[in-house]
Amino acid sequence: MFDQLKNSLERLLPLTREEFVYFVTLLTPRKLTKYEPFLRAGEVCREIAFINQGCLRYYYLKDGDEFNGQFFFEGSWLGEYHSFLTGQPAIQYIDALEDSQLLVMQYNDMQKLYDEIPKFERFGRKLAENVVIGSQYRTASLLFDTPEERYLKLMRERPKVIERIPLHHIASYLGIKPESLSRIRKRLADGR
Amino acid sequence: MFDQLKNSLERLLPLTREEFVYFVTLLTPRKLTKYEPFLRAGEVCREIAFINQGCLRYYYLKDGDEFNGQFFFEGSWLGEYHSFLTGQPAIQYIDALEDSQLLVMQYNDMQKLYDEIPKFERFGRKLAENVVIGSQYRTASLLFDTPEERYLKLMRERPKVIERIPLHHIASYLGIKPESLSRIRKRLADGR
Numbered sequence: 001m002f003d004q005l006k007n008s009l010e011r012l013l014p015l016t017r018e019e020f021v022y023f024v025t026l027l028t029p030r031k032l033t034k035y036e037p038f039l040r041a042g043e044v045c046r047e048i049a050f051i052n053q054g055c056l057r058y059y060y061l062k063d064g065d066e067f068n069g070q071f072f073f074e075g076s077w078l079g080e081y082h083s084f085l086t087g088q089p090a091i092q093y094i095d096a097l098e099d100s101q102l103l104v105m106q107y108n109d110m111q112k113l114y115d116e117i118p119k120f121e122r123f124g125r126k127l128a129e130n131v132v133i134g135s136q137y138r139t140a141s142l143l144f145d146t147p148e149e150r151y152l153k154l155m156r157e158r159p160k161v162i163e164r165i166p167l168h169h170i171a172s173y174l175g176i177k178p179e180s181l182s183r184i185r186k187r188l189a190d191g192r
Numbered sequence: 193m194f195d196q197l198k199n200s201l202e203r204l205l206p207l208t209r210e211e212f213v214y215f216v217t218l219l220t221p222r223k224l225t226k227y228e229p230f231l232r233a234g235e236v237c238r239e240i241a242f243i244n245q246g247c248l249r250y251y252y253l254k255d256g257d258e259f260n261g262q263f264f265f266e267g268s269w270l271g272e273y274h275s276f277l278t279g280q281p282a283i284q285y286i287d288a289l290e291d292s293q294l295l296v297m298q299y300n301d302m303q304k305l306y307d308e309i310p311k312f313e314r315f316g317r318k319l320a321e322n323v324v325i326g327s328q329y330r331t332a333s334l335l336f337d338t339p340e341e342r343y344l345k346l347m348r349e350r351p352k353v354i355e356r357i358p359l360h361h362i363a364s365y366l367g368i369k370p371e372s373l374s375r376i377r378k379r380l381a382d383g384r
Contacts, residue, residue, distance in 0.1 A: 060335055062336065081324050081325075081328065082324060082325050082328035082329060082332075085321050085324065085325055086325055091328070091332040091335075091336070118310060118311065118313070119313075121310070121311075121313035121314045122306070122313045124313075124321075125313050125317035125320055128320035128323075128324055129273075129277050129316075129320045131320075132273050132277065132320055132323045132324055132327070133274050133277055133278055135324070135328070135331075136274035136283070136327070137274060139327075139331075140283040143252055143254060144254065144283070
């Protein structure tokens with residue numbers, strides 16, 4: 001159950017067996033069925049989760065329309081970071097797109113972890129840095145890449161998204177209509 | 193010269209005199225005159241800077257048009273974080289909007305700092321977390337607030353922007369045309 005977590009942590013910082021065991025005692029397993037929410041906009045996000053299995057999406061709701069922010073798969077950490085850090089209401093929803101298994105850590109336990117084993121500050125730093133890298137990369141892509149370039153990048157860099165996420169969700173993530181995505185896919189399949 | 197830096201650091205983590213002095217040895221003072229660039233898009237950002245005095249702006253350039261991303265004043269840290277962390281070319285420009293005095297830290301010195309005094313991991317964590325908070329706050333405001341709401345928030349939460357930044361730059365930051373900002377300001381002044 002904890003192999004994937006161990007590999008993921010060890011890419012961020014070397015840990016002794018005792019440190020890893022202590023980390024694990026702060027986690028609670030949780031199962032989500034497909035479409036079940038992890039968080040709703042307006043709630044305060046008081047926990048982050050490691051995805052042991054499955055896939056979740058972030059999205060905004062505006063005037064009744066959903067705008068997908070990001071997809072996360074097994075091996076990643078998720079949470080509505082702005083809300084988690086500030087205690088203000090979340091602006092995004094987080095839902096499971098597949099039956100998913102999570103390992104959940106509460107905000108207070110994370111602060112305890114930093115205080116008791118300062119080495120884990122690096123874990124927190126890397127988590128936050130990865131959020132920055134992901135969100136600035138996405139902003140740049142939305143600003144500067146054409147929809148077709150965005151789709152090609154996704155195929156190249158995140159094949160899991162293409163394989164496991166329904167097309168209408170991918171279109172929303174790319175900032176285009178499903179019809180436009182179908183045209184792009186057809187054009188690429190025809191080799192034009 | 194280092195009082196403001198000391199106050200800023202102490203809000204993030206308690207430091208001994210020796211730790212602070214060591215931190216300062218890793219900084220290099222740099223002056224920028226008004227409009228002088230700190231970083232150009234396409235370059236790799238290999239340093240971050242504490243603003244001791246002055247004001248700088250981040251902006252994107254697209255099809256010859258500038259889009260302001262953020263303004264930073266004395267007491268803040270700045271850098272093109274995505275580029276700084278990944279070593280990839282920056283997508284934003286950073287320019288001085290006033291004559292400015294910076295204290296600059298190189299990427300390699302920051303990694304050395306983490307390794308030699310792990311306590312500074314918390315400094316790095318807080319820096320990254322503040323970037324996340326700022327960018328998610330801005331995304332939400334652009335998505336959900338009207339231009340007038342964005343301007344009112346700016347007046348309330350960041351009066352320095354209203355006092356020190358030229359109106360056309362504020363309009364670009366709010367995602368509206370300068371004429372629209374003038375109308376909003378007139379409406380507010382008339383008390384409507």
